[in-house]
Amino acid sequence: MLTIGLIAVIRLTGSDNGFVGNDDVVFLNETAHRATGDIPSEDTSQKREYVILDSNGNTLFDNRIDRSEVLTVETAIQRRYPYTYIKKNNQIIGSVILTDGEKRFDRLRTNIILIYVGCSLVLITAVLAFGAYIRKIVIIPFDKMKNFASYVAAGDLDKPLEMDKDNMFGAFSESFDIMREELKASKARELSLQKKERELVASLSHDLKTPVTGIKLTSELMAAVFSQNEGREFTVTPDMTAKMNNIYKRAEEINVLVSDLFSSTLEDLGEFKVNCTDENSAVIAEVVSKYDDRGLARLSDIPEVMIHIDKIRLSQVIGNILSNSYKYAGTPIDVRSHIEDEFLVVSIADSGQGVSDDELELITNKFYRGKNHGNKDGSGLGLYIARMLMDKMGGELTVSSPNGLCVTLLIPLS
Template identity: 45%
Template sequence: MSIKKIILWIILLVCICSGVVYSGLHRSMDTKLDITAVNDIAQSLAKNWDNIDQMQLTDLDYGMDYVVLDNDMKLVKATRRGLNEDINTAISNRDTIFDIKRNEEVLGKLIIYNDIQERWTRYRNYLFVFAEMVILFAALASLAYYLYIDRSIFQPFRRLKLFASHIAAGNLDVPMEMDERNIFGAFTESFDIMREELKKARESERMANQSKKELVASLSHDIKTPVASIMAVAEIMAAKSQDMMDQKQLNTIYSKAEQINTLIMNMFNATLEELQELKVNVTEQSSQVLYELIKKADYNDMVTYITKAECIVHMDELRLAQVIDNVISNSYKYAGTAIDVSVEINGEFLEVAFQDYGTGVNENELPLLCNKYYRAGNSQGKGGTGLGLYISKYLMNKMLGDILCENTEKGFRVKLKLLIT
């Protein structure tokens, strides 16, 4: 049942009750005296005056209360007790007084009791009861209306709230409860359709990620084969070569191929989108390891040591080699100048600074360099994915250190901070 129908039924019921009350009150408040009935009572009393003591007045009441007095104004008969039994009291109550005559002889007085005051009292009591009934009816109607509103509006909204909490929590398997009787049936159905579409989209995304991982895994086999061949050829050529320069370059090729092979294994065990899966095994090692890692990464022989320091630091040699290789490669790619390396102890950190003499980057871009996929303005025309510094920062943080980028008067500097034991 709709709200409009409920309101119409309530209005109709109130009108019917009001009509019944008005009709009853109109009849009860009719004070017009029935002259015919009064004459009949007077004539009957006159006719039976001599035997009035034995006469039953209830047979002649006509719905009226009255008192019979003799000529001495003494009470002869009354329809009930509590009526006005003398002329003065009757006059003050505005009772109607008639003479009881027989053959023009006045036998006594007939006093018709004026019950208007009692009627008004009954009317007030009746009105009070009616008001209580109306209030009770209104309360019951309000309760019924509230229950209807709660069932048809509030309960669906509470279910929507619970449904939204499931969606917000990522639980897309709980369907929306449908109820065709409430006014939001189509609305809730749309929400459930939305849930189904979100579930399909999530499944599609999961399958796409799975496909991506499978593609990366399949490429790993194809990439590792030529890398292994490069390592084998470089190793053979280095063993056969008699020239020291050639041996050095071949050893560099071999070490880089070996590093590529290790990175490929890590990359295909955990994709770049899932860096938390890249394991970092931090151990305590001498800072002398740094110089060997820098030497292997300097395939253009453009790195010069300015200062060195000796201490024990927290590091993962493989991951630190990856970071140093990325820093030096970036310098070669974007600056193309010599690189000065300074290593010094600053508080609880060993700081390794790589200073090139290029143009650097815009100051506004410095805070963004380590963001995923971000590439500075000087990278136009040069290959790259914007992941190198992002991965490097992640790895340095895992080694309890950090990486900082800054412009200097001479050019651009990248500083690696390693925690000292």
């Protein structure tokens, strides 16, 4: 708009448009009145430049500095010079043409442009100052609140909302910061309660292991007593044997569940410890034999190497995998191994239904159970605990489902 206004001023005040001021009109009228008498003689002190012509266009008076151009009324009209006719007895006897009006107008035009430019600069400066003021009291505080909101959304409640002394949104910003402090306190209380809950679960899990172990030992002892005294003091029926085995089986299931829950809770509390030592790879065959109580595992030759593991934790890993296979597949289990780079690779595969491709990345998550679990009991912790233990031992656990479910363990070499 300023540019358009400037162009309009320059255009409207152009030298070809002419301009007649009040002083020019007065001067022309006075000169024409005097010219009805005697033609004035040339006066070098005269400040105005003008030409007096007779009715035939002949020059009667000319005080211009540059007189090289012959001036006529037609020329004056073309150039928009101020002029007037000299009349006597209602007869036109000549004309007076003012030739210095253009110079005076150029000065006026220049002054108008300078004033316009000056006003524009003042306006631009005012707009910039106002913009800086708005930026300081509105935009910057809102940017701070926007960044503050992003921190809160990301869960970072330690960064306070900075407030300037002259911030017009001071009360608003203060309320936001109070909200942050309340959220931080609430989060701290929630974390404290969660820790107490995990500690309670860990304590209960640990306490439950003692009676479960007692039940297992009692059932084993009763089975041994029945076996030694059968036919002498009493008769052991198949139903009694089945029930005794069922007691042991259920006690073992409870023991596995409690162990997994205890391990998961310790991991959440950050107190789960793994103590790795160098062991012979033959320990894998021992662990598989220990947990293969159904005799479904088919173990191939294991390369003789030294592996860096926590034997108790590796037993828990393999035990969880075999228990999972018993529960959901119930088919023979092939255990194969080979050396690859810095790892002893052990694959444990069954021939069950397996899992779909979209579930492969999920079945090792905490509390996740596959879609084909049916109504079978389970907590969704077995493979999660196994993966977590392998990570802590510096190895890795992966799953695939080419034909059934295959769990691959990467056990680090010594």
